[in-house]
Amino acid sequence: MSRRKFLIAMGGIAIASTPGILLAGRSRLAVGVIGGGIMGASIALHLAQAGVDVTVFEKTAIASGATGKSFAWLNAFSDDSHYRDLRLQSLRAYHQLEAEMQLDITWGGSLLWKQQPEAAAALSERAQRLDRAGYRMSVLGPKEFSELAPNLAPGAFETAVYAGLDGHLDPVQVTNKFLDQARKYGARVLYPCEVTDLKFSGSRLTGVATTSGEYSLDRLVIAAGVDTPALAAKIDYVAPLKHAPGILAHSVPLRPLIRTVNEHLPVSFKQTSSGSIVGTDSYYAPEIPAHRDILQGRQDFPGMELRSLHGRRILDRIATMLPGARGVGLQRLTLGFRPLPEDGFPIVGYIPGFDDVYIAVTHSGVTLAAIMGEIIRREILTDITLDAFAPYRPQRFIGQVAHSQATDDKARLLSAVND
Ligand SMILES: Cc1cc2nc3c(=O)[nH]c(=O)nc-3n(C[C@H](O)[C@H](O)[C@H](O)COP(=O)(O)OP(=O)(O)OC[C@H]3O[C@@H](n4cnc5c(N)ncnc54)[C@H](O)[C@@H]3O)c2cc1C
Structure with missing residues (x-):
C-alpha cells in the first residue's frame, strides 16, 4: 500500500x-x-x-x-487523438470556469488560410479529418470568410478553415x-x-x-x-525540455476589429479584449549574434532598438492583413521561453x-x-x-x-x- x-x-x-x-x-x-x-x-x-x-x-x-509572454490561443490542434481530446476537455473546462468566475475569454474561433495549392490541400484535408474526429471545423469560401471577419484582408487564398471551438484569453x-x-x-x-x-x-x-x-x-x-x-x-x-523561445509584439489598444485568432503562416495574430493586437510574423531569426545567443539559452531581449525593430516589423506585417491596424503603435515586445517537453x-x-x-x-x-x-x-x-x-x-x-x-x-x- x-x-x-x-x-x-x-x-x-x-x-x-x-x-x-x-x-x-x-x-x-x-x-x-x-x-x-x-x-x-x-x-x-x-x-x-x-x-x-x-x-x-x-x-x-x-x-x-x-x-505572461504567451500567445494564449485556446485550441485543440493535434493529430494525436488522446492529446486532442485532453485539449478539447480543457476548452469545455474553461467554459465552466468562465461561468463561475467571469473570466475574460474571447470565444471567437480561429481562422487559418493558405495560398499555396499543396499547403492548402493539406490544410483542407487536416481540417476535414479533425472535424470527423469531433474538433469542429469548417472550410470557408471568400464570402463566408468576409462575413465572419469583415475587417480582415486575407488576399487571394486557396483554402480557409474556421475552428469554431477555439478562443483566446489574457493569460x-x-x-x-x-x-x-x-x-x-x-x-x-x-x-x-x-x-x-x-x-x-x-x-x-x-x-x-x-x-x-x-x-x-x-x-x-x-x-x-x-x-x-x-x-x-x-x-x-x-x-x-527543449529550448523554445518565442517573441510577440503587442500594440497599443485599438477599437475592436477581430475576435478570431488568425493564422496565415508565418504570421499569427489576435486582438485582446482590451484592444491590443498581439502577434508574431516569422519562423526564422536572421543569423545575427544576438539571435544565436537566444537560441542557446534563456536571456532577456538584447536591447531596446532591436526590440522596437522586431515589434514594428511584426505589426506592419499584421497590418497587411488587418488594414485597421495600419501604423498602430508598439506597446511592447515580449520574449518568452516555452516549457516544451x-x-x-x-x-x-x-x-x-x-x-x-x-x-x-x-x-x-x-x-x-x-x-x-x-x-x-x-x-x-x-x-x-x-x-x-x-x-x-x-x-x-x-x-x-x-x-x-x-x-x-x-x-x-x-x-x-x-x-
Ligand atoms: C511565445 C509563446 C507563445 C505561446 N503560445 C501559446 C498558445 O497560444 N497557447 C497555449 O496554450 N500555450 C502557449 N504557450 C505556452 C504556455 O504559455 C505555457 O505552456 C504556459 O504558460 C506554462 O505555464 P506554467 O505555469 O506551467 O509556467 P510559467 O508561466 O513559466 O510559470 C512558472 C513559474 O514558476 C516560477 N518558478 C520557477 N522556479 C521557481 C522556484 N524555484 N521557486 C518559486 N517559483 C519558481 C517562475 O518564476 C514562473 O512564474 C506559449 C508560450 C510562449 C513563450
Missing part, C-alpha cells in the same frame, strides 16, 4: 472530488505548489476549492514566466483571477519566494526551503515551467520513487491549465491515477541522462504556430 493510501486508510477519510475535503484526525492536507504561472494557479485553485491547505511559492511575480488576467479565487478558499500565495530546496525524511517529503524560510508540506507540486528540470534534478529526476507532450504525475512530489510541466499550458488543474486535484486527493494522463507520465523519461536543453528546431523560434 502506498503511503498516501495508508494515510487515507488510517485517517478513515472520505476522499471525494467535492469541496471541503479534510484529512480526518489531523490538520488539512498541506500542498505546496511551486510556480505562480497559469498552471500553478489553476492547480492551486482546484486544490484550495476542495479544502486543501495550499501554499503557492513564486520566485518572481505572478505570471512572470511563459504565461495574466486569468492567472490572477485563479489565484484571487484560490485565496478566497484560503490559499496563501507567496512572492517573491523562491523554493531553493526540497526537504525529505528518507523518501518522504517533509517540506521545502525557500528564500523566506522553511515550510512543512504533505505534498508538493512542481509547476515551475522552464525551471522545472532544475527543481526535479534535486531528486535526480530528468525532465527533458522533449516529445511535445505534458509531463504530469508523481515523480517515480516519490509518493508526494508531483510534476506538471507542459507546452500549450494556457490551453491545458483548466483541465489539468481539475485532474491533478482528483489524482492528489483520491490516489487514483487517471487515464486522462496515462500517456504523459514522468516514468517515460526514466533512464534519460541529464543534458543541457536541446534547442527546438528553428521553426519555433519566432512563432506561436499551433500553440
Whole structure:
C-alpha cells in the first residue's frame, strides 16, 4: 500500500472530488505548489476549492514566466487523438470556469488560410479529418470568410478553415483571477519566494526551503515551467525540455476589429479584449549574434532598438492583413521561453520513487491549465491515477541522462504556430 493510501486508510477519510475535503484526525492536507504561472494557479485553485491547505511559492511575480509572454490561443490542434481530446476537455473546462468566475475569454474561433495549392490541400484535408474526429471545423469560401471577419484582408487564398471551438484569453488576467479565487478558499500565495530546496525524511517529503524560510508540506507540486528540470534534478529526476523561445509584439489598444485568432503562416495574430493586437510574423531569426545567443539559452531581449525593430516589423506585417491596424503603435515586445517537453507532450504525475512530489510541466499550458488543474486535484486527493494522463507520465523519461536543453528546431523560434 502506498503511503498516501495508508494515510487515507488510517485517517478513515472520505476522499471525494467535492469541496471541503479534510484529512480526518489531523490538520488539512498541506500542498505546496511551486510556480505562480497559469498552471500553478489553476492547480492551486482546484486544490484550495476542495479544502486543501495550499501554499503557492513564486520566485518572481505572478505570471512572470511563459504565461505572461504567451500567445494564449485556446485550441485543440493535434493529430494525436488522446492529446486532442485532453485539449478539447480543457476548452469545455474553461467554459465552466468562465461561468463561475467571469473570466475574460474571447470565444471567437480561429481562422487559418493558405495560398499555396499543396499547403492548402493539406490544410483542407487536416481540417476535414479533425472535424470527423469531433474538433469542429469548417472550410470557408471568400464570402463566408468576409462575413465572419469583415475587417480582415486575407488576399487571394486557396483554402480557409474556421475552428469554431477555439478562443483566446489574457493569460495574466486569468492567472490572477485563479489565484484571487484560490485565496478566497484560503490559499496563501507567496512572492517573491523562491523554493531553493526540497526537504525529505528518507523518501518522504517533509517540506521545502525557500528564500523566506522553511515550510512543512504533505505534498508538493512542481509547476515551475522552464525551471522545472532544475527543481526535479534535486531528486535526480530528468525532465527533458527543449529550448523554445518565442517573441510577440503587442500594440497599443485599438477599437475592436477581430475576435478570431488568425493564422496565415508565418504570421499569427489576435486582438485582446482590451484592444491590443498581439502577434508574431516569422519562423526564422536572421543569423545575427544576438539571435544565436537566444537560441542557446534563456536571456532577456538584447536591447531596446532591436526590440522596437522586431515589434514594428511584426505589426506592419499584421497590418497587411488587418488594414485597421495600419501604423498602430508598439506597446511592447515580449520574449518568452516555452516549457516544451522533449516529445511535445505534458509531463504530469508523481515523480517515480516519490509518493508526494508531483510534476506538471507542459507546452500549450494556457490551453491545458483548466483541465489539468481539475485532474491533478482528483489524482492528489483520491490516489487514483487517471487515464486522462496515462500517456504523459514522468516514468517515460526514466533512464534519460541529464543534458543541457536541446534547442527546438528553428521553426519555433519566432512563432506561436499551433500553440
Ligand atoms: C511565445 C509563446 C507563445 C505561446 N503560445 C501559446 C498558445 O497560444 N497557447 C497555449 O496554450 N500555450 C502557449 N504557450 C505556452 C504556455 O504559455 C505555457 O505552456 C504556459 O504558460 C506554462 O505555464 P506554467 O505555469 O506551467 O509556467 P510559467 O508561466 O513559466 O510559470 C512558472 C513559474 O514558476 C516560477 N518558478 C520557477 N522556479 C521557481 C522556484 N524555484 N521557486 C518559486 N517559483 C519558481 C517562475 O518564476 C514562473 O512564474 C506559449 C508560450 C510562449 C513563450
